[in-house]
Amino acid sequence: MESENLYSENPVMNTNLSEVLKVWGIDYNDEKVVLDPYYATDVEIKKEGKKTFLSRLKIPNNNKNDGIMKNLKSFNFGSAGYLELAKQEGVEAEILLKSSKKASLLDLNKLLEINDLSSLITYYDDENTKEYPLIVKLKGEFNSAFVEPPSRIIGKKWTNDHKIHSSKEAEIIAVSDVDFLYEGFWAKRTYENGLKPVIHSVASNGDFVVSVIDYFSGRDFLNALKSKKKKDLRVLSKISDYINEIGTVYKKKEKMLEISLLELRKKMNEIMYGGKDVNNLSNDLDTLKLLDSEIFKAKREISILREDMLNKVNIMLNKIIWINTLAMPLFMLFLYFGLFLLKRKK
Numbered sequence: 001m002e003s004e005n006l007y008s009e010n011p012v013m014n015t016n017l018s019e020v021l022k023v024w025g026i027d028y029n030d031e032k033v034v035l036d037p038y039y040a041t042d043v044e045i046k047k048e049g050k051k052t053f054l055s056r057l058k059i060p061n062n063n064k065n066d067g068i069m070k071n072l073k074s075f076n077f078g079s080a081g082y083l084e085l086a087k088q089e090g091v092e093a094e095i096l097l098k099s100s101k102k103a104s105l106l107d108l109n110k111l112l113e114i115n116d117l118s119s120l121i122t123y124y125d126d127e128n129t130k131e132y133p134l135i136v137k138l139k140g141e142f143n144s145a146f147v148e149p150p151s152r153i154i155g156k157k158w159t160n161d162h163k164i165h166s167s168k169e170a171e172i173i174a175v176s177d178v179d180f181l182y183e184g185f186w187a188k189r190t191y192e193n194g195l196k197p198v199i200h201s202v203a204s205n206g207d208f209v210v211s212v213i214d215y216f217s218g219r220d221f222l223n224a225l226k227s228k229k230k231k232d233l234r235v236l237s238k239i240s241d242y243i244n245e246i247g248t249v250y251k252k253k254e255k256m257l258e259i260s261l262l263e264l265r266k267k268m269n270e271i272m273y274g275g276k277d278v279n280n281l282s283n284d285l286d287t288l289k290l291l292d293s294e295i296f297k298a299k300r301e302i303s304i305l306r307e308d309m310l311n312k313v314n315i316m317l318n319k320i321i322w323i324n325t326l327a328m329p330l331f332m333l334f335l336y337f338g339l340f341l342l343k344r345k346k
Contacts, residue, residue, distance in 0.1 A: 029105075034132050035124050036103035084143045091140035096173070099132045138172045 085091060104125040 031108045032105040033108060034099055034103050034134065035106050036099045036132075086141035086143050091138060093139070094137045095133045095135070096137050097133075097135040099134055101131045102126070102129045103132050104129050105132075136174045138174055139169065141169055142172065 106123050110123060
């Protein structure tokens with residue numbers, strides 16, 4: 001089934017992805033995006049020509065499945081633009097990532113009208129929420145087009161003139177169009193006259209996709225260890241290095257949070273004991289409420305940070321204990337086997 005999306009001044013896009021996913025029982029609606037206030041991930045943004053990293057990963061427990069992309073032989077990051085089944089049977093699909101159960105949908109035409117990320121919250125429907133597939137791995141034979149998307153020419157219809165048939169079975173990652181309300185990762189907050197919060201978008205769907213694909217490709221040490229993608233005899237030293245890295249990163253973050261906390265308390269003291277004019281009392285009270293909320297948030301972040309650091313270090317220590325527990329018996333078994341072979345040779 002081909003569907004035409006006419007919105008704004010953008011050209012028409014054709015897709016048969018809905019039919020592909022329907023084979024596996026997944027409803028696909030290319031006129032909706034997923035809003036999820038309970039899900040966030042690492043994003044990479046560029047600011048003033050420099051790369052800036054926002055470093056916290058929050059993935060729902062039911063989605064943890066390290067190394068799930070380990071069988072991919074090649075990876076081409078882009079958009080098929082048009083996707084259909086080459087034959088009606090034989091397609092396999094696996095949900096790699098789901099939203100939280102508190103996600104809702106937003107009409108695409110409403111999203112296109114939004115200029116400020118903060119206004120997304122007005123469209124969040126907390127009474128009609130459910131869990132949605134965000135990333136699906138498809139395996140089968142497909143026809144696709146737009147390996148290199150044509151230029152967006154207003155008024156000209158996108159076609160599938162250069163449709164490509166996969167020469168052999170292919171694996172494709174289909175990613176939902178996703179937007180998140182979690183301000184700490186997708187927006188930055190500034191203040192006009194020190195009072196009115198203004199929220200600016202700092203990341204895009206592209207950042208989200210790159211980050212999640214990076215996470216699920218198992219590139220970091222822990223994912224590689226769990227999925228058995230690489231074997232390294234220096235496991236103990238790697239674990240030790242990882243523990244030191246965790247400590248360094250978390251201490252740096254904690255110090256930044258504590259500095260922020262001190263600055264907030266200083267501002268609060270200036271308002272409370274600075275002999276402000278009575279006429280400004282209303283504004284000062286509003287500021288106090290805001291500062292009190294920010295202080296509580298900073299304290300909570302420090303607490304979560306410390307707990308997270310301890311959990312990660314404990315995981316590493318448990319690995320060391322587990323490896324040490326096995327090391328001696330394995331060594332003795334190896335030694336015994338070696339002596340046995342020597343005796344047989346004699």
